[in-house]
Amino acid sequence: MIATQLKEAETPQTTSKIAVGDDSGAGLKKLCLGNGTTQTRVRTPSKVLEIKEELHDVLTSDEGGHFFYHSGDRQDLVGREFLTGTLASWKAPTTHIKLSDDPALKAEYGLHTLLGALATLPYRQEWNLHLVLSIHNVKVFKNLLTDKTSGSHTVSFNGKNTPMSQVNLNVSLVVPEGAGSYSYCVSAKPEPLIDRSAHAIAVDFGTSTVIPTVFAPGGSIIHRQVLEVGGCIDLLDAIAADPELVQFLGTGKAGSIEIIRQGIESHLFQYGTRNFNFRHIYARHLKPWLADRLRLAFKEVEEWRDAAQSFVAWGGGVEMPGIASMLQREGITPVPEGCWANAVGLQRMAFGRMQRGK
Structure with missing residues (x-):
């Protein structure tokens, strides 16, 4: 699920290197910059749109960015302009690129979504980022992702003619998805959530997928399999198409996924500004949605x-809402800040590697 960007502190206005964890999910880009009290987190939908005409107005959102590529190591992007995240879906609701459509898109557009995330932050003349990235298939996409992300990129954020920013990206490491979350769990305080010495x-x-993973002692991945069923988006789709909601809306069409998402995240379950509360519809669909996915996940990891x-x-x-207690009843520990676990873990890895000169 998507939440508004967290700005616990503004990014420091210096050109020193910042250790960054970049979690490029099929549904969401999560960026974790810095640590401690200066840590900044950005979360945007994994969506991209190239702009080929002048915008009527400058579009801004905490969940999406806008950049123009002036020059840099990505010669194929010079002179091109893009919207990412929410801005992409605002401008072109049905024709924007969704990174969930094809696994290769996460590598192809990793730089775009990273620059779009930076566009939501306060202006800096120069960014020097020391990155640890995660990708679903390291063997296949590691080199492509590294080549298309690393290097120097001169861009303008939020328009062609705004002040330029020099974005210098050093890709220190590319790891499998989940490696950051594992790191987050073994270092959790006051007690680790995972025993590093055992399986x-x-x-x-x-958002788009459900993925069971088995880790060996020490954290190496033994088994990982994307389930055939979808992630949270399947639950949102089911709620949107629920006959009771469709009847209330009176258009004969399914409800808005975005409005439903906002209602769930607020825990209020109000359908936008309409006088309709869908808490009971959510509860009706939640149990079968989770039960199906747990059944398949248990089957996938049964031998371990x-x-x-x-x-x-x-x-x-x-x-x-309600998921954590349902998981606990099945003997599964829900990870606090579950959406951020991978990005925060990647950031810690990036910081450690930066300290060691890697």
Whole structure:
């Protein structure tokens, strides 16, 4: 699920290197910059649109960015302009690129979504970022993602003629999705959520996917499989198409996924400004949605369950109302800040590598 960007502190106005965790999910881009009291987090939908005509007005949102590429190591982008996240879906609701449509798009457009995330932050003349990235298939996409992201990029944010920013990106490491979350869990305070000395099982409830993963002692991935069913988006679709909601709206069409998402995240379950509360519809669809996914996840990891000392769940789906208690009843530990676990873990890895000169 998407939440508004967290700005616990403004990014410092210096040109020193910042350790960054970049979690490019199929549904959401999560960027975690810096640590401690200066840490900044940005979360935007994984969507991109190239602009080929003048905008009527400058579009701004905490959940989407706008950049013009002047020059840099991506020669194929010179002179081109893009919207990302919410701005892409605002401008072209049906024709924008969704990174969930094809696994290769996360590597192809990783730089776009990163620059779009930076566009939501206060202006800096120069960014020097030391990155640890995650990708679903490291073997296939590591080199492509690194080549298309790393280097120097001169851009303008929020328009062609705004002051330029020099964005210098050093890709220190590319790891499998979930590696950051594992790191987050083994270093959790006051007690680790995963016992590093033993096998562990995790289920990632993402926007588009549900992914069970088995970790060996120490954190190496033994088994990982994307389930055939979808993630949180399937639940939102079911609520949107619920006959009671469709009848209330009176248009014969399904409800708005975006409005439903906002209602769930607020925990108020109001359908926008309409006098309709869908809490009971959410409750009706939630149990079968989760039960189906847990059944398939249990089947996928069955042969490792007896050896696993830890069984956790992370991802944005874990933060939806009612999910945590349902998982606990199944003997699964819900990870706090489940949506951010991977990005925060990646940031810690980036900081450690930066300190060691890697």
